[in-house]
Amino acid sequence: xxxxxxxxxxxxxxxxxxxxxxxxxxxxxxxxxxxxxxxxxxxxxxxxxxxxxxxxxxxxxxxxxxxxxxxxxxxxxxxxxxxxxxxxxxxxxxxxxxxxxxxxxxxxxxxxxxxxxxxxxxxxxxxxxxxxxxxxxxxxxxxxxxxxxxxxxxxxxxxxxxxxxxxxxxxxxxxxxxxxxxxxxxxxxxxxxxxxxxxxxxxxxxxxxxxxxxxxxxxxxxxxxxxxxxxxxxxxxxxxxxxxxxxxxxxxxxxxxxxxxxxxxxxxxxxxxxxxxxxxxxxxxxxxxxxxxxxxxxxxxxxxxxxxxxxxxxxxxxxxxxxxxxxxxxxxxxxxxxxxxxxxxxxxxxxxxxxxxxxxxxxxxxxxxxxxxxxxxxxxxxxxxxxxxxxxxxxxxxxxxxxxxxxxxxxxxxxxxxxxxxxx
Numbered sequence: 001x002x003x004x005x006x007x008x009x010x011x012x013x014x015x016x017x018x019x020x021x022x023x024x025x026x027x028x029x030x031x032x033x034x035x036x037x038x039x040x041x042x043x044x045x046x047x048x049x050x051x052x053x054x055x056x057x058x059x060x061x062x063x064x065x066x067x068x069x070x071x072x073x074x075x076x077x078x079x080x081x082x083x084x085x086x087x088x089x090x091x092x093x094x095x096x097x098x099x100x101x102x103x104x105x106x107x108x109x110x111x112x113x114x115x116x117x118x119x120x121x122x123x124x125x126x127x128x129x130x131x132x133x134x135x136x137x138x139x140x141x142x143x144x145x146x147x148x149x150x151x152x153x154x155x156x157x158x159x160x161x162x163x164x165x166x167x168x169x170x171x172x173x174x175x176x177x178x179x180x181x182x183x184x185x186x187x188x189x190x191x192x193x194x195x196x197x198x199x200x201x202x203x204x205x206x207x208x209x210x211x212x213x214x215x216x217x218x219x220x221x222x223x224x225x226x227x228x229x230x231x232x233x234x235x236x237x238x239x240x241x242x243x244x245x246x247x248x249x250x251x252x253x254x255x256x257x258x259x260x261x262x263x264x265x266x267x268x269x270x271x272x273x274x275x276x277x278x279x280x281x282x283x284x285x286x287x288x289x290x291x292x293x294x295x296x297x298x299x300x301x302x303x304x305x306x307x308x309x310x311x312x313x314x315x316x317x318x319x320x321x322x323x324x325x326x327x328x329x330x331x332x333x334x335x336x337x338x339x340x341x342x343x344x345x346x347x348x349x350x351x352x353x354x355x356x357x358x359x360x361x362x363x364x365x366x367x368x369x370x371x372x373x374x375x376x377x378x379x380x381x382x383x384x385x386x387x388x389x390x391x392x393x394x395x396x397x398x399x400x401x402x403x404x405x406x407x408x409x410x411x412x413x414x415x416x417x418x419x420x421x422x423x424x
């Protein structure tokens with residue numbers, strides 16, 4: 001039975017097309033397109049985060065309830081990634097991502113028109129389903145089309161686009177909501193997402209190392225999933241994704257509530273400006289992707305998680321400058337660790353790469369959905385100390401997993417799938 005995510009060998013005597021390498025037009029176009037895809041996906045997903053206090057006031061709901069506008073989206077996104085990851089072996093990768101980007105942009109415009117809280121949640125839930133096309137396929141596309149020696153940098157730029165999109169979505173909606181209205185803010189972000197989708201379609205090269213598969217069905221998908229679920233190293237990366245993303249989204253879910261309240265009492269515009277520190281994720285992901293290629297993923301993963309833990313400890317301060325510094329460090333550490341871990345999944349997976357990426361992202365967004373809402377309960381019971389304690393617990397567990405990966409397989413530089421498999 002043919003694996004649904006392993007390309008077929010070219011006919012005898014026919015060389016396979018070369019993979020994109022740094023400095024080539026295909027590599028540059030791929031990076032531009034995937035940067036735009038990450039930008040659009042994360043800006044549309046997280047644009048509601050600075051609006052959570054406004055939703056609580058406007059609709060008369062609790063902070064935990066307001067977080068559902070994000071948790072529902074990420075929870076259904078996790079389900080969509082899992083489903084699309086299976087079907088992606090049969091559908092063109094570029095087409096799947098393009099449909100996802102255009103549909104999610106249109107639905108964001110629809111959020112601005114919803115008359116009630118439950119209607120808003122329904123549209124955001126639907127948006128989570130359509131957003132799954134990009135994260136389910138993007139990492140598999142890069143692993144197939146980019147040379148292993150340049151994969152870390154390309155993956156880092158994709159994650160960097162995600163960071164820039166998350167920053168732009170948060171800052172734009174926060175500022176526009178402060179000066180105009182949250183509905184106008186959502187319409188502006190939706191239009192930006194549609195523009196990013198156009199750039200993506202115009203830039204991304206067609207797949208050259210992927211052949212849509214027919215047959216195999218659920219049996220082949222199950223075989224691929226079970227292959228990864230018995231791999232202790234991949235399971236460690238999946239658990240790490242759950243913990244890191246859960247902690248990270250909890251920071252941004254409730255930091256706004258803290259900064260709007262005494263002793264800080266900042267305006268909505270000021271809180272949104274602080275969220276601009278999210279942009280450091282662009283530099284962290286690109287930098288650590290390259291460092292992992294040179295010095296090994298294990299050490300860089302430990303460094304990223306440790307930096308995030310230090311950042312959350314600093315947010316306990318009562319000095320605004322120290323709190324902002326803590327948010328910056330936590331953001332930097334998260335994107336550094338995510339860039340390293342996500343690239344490692346594609347290298348450790350022996351075949352069934354789309355399913356491996358889907359499992360990683362399933363854990364990633366389930367962490368956002370489940371742990372992000374749990375953080376609301378901690379906020380209501382113990383304020384920011386409760387939130388920071390919860391996140392700190394996640395990160396200590398994440399650091400233990402990272403150290404295990406470093407000790408077992410992570411001491412050597414990345415050298416492509418062959419070396420990764422051997423290291424197992």
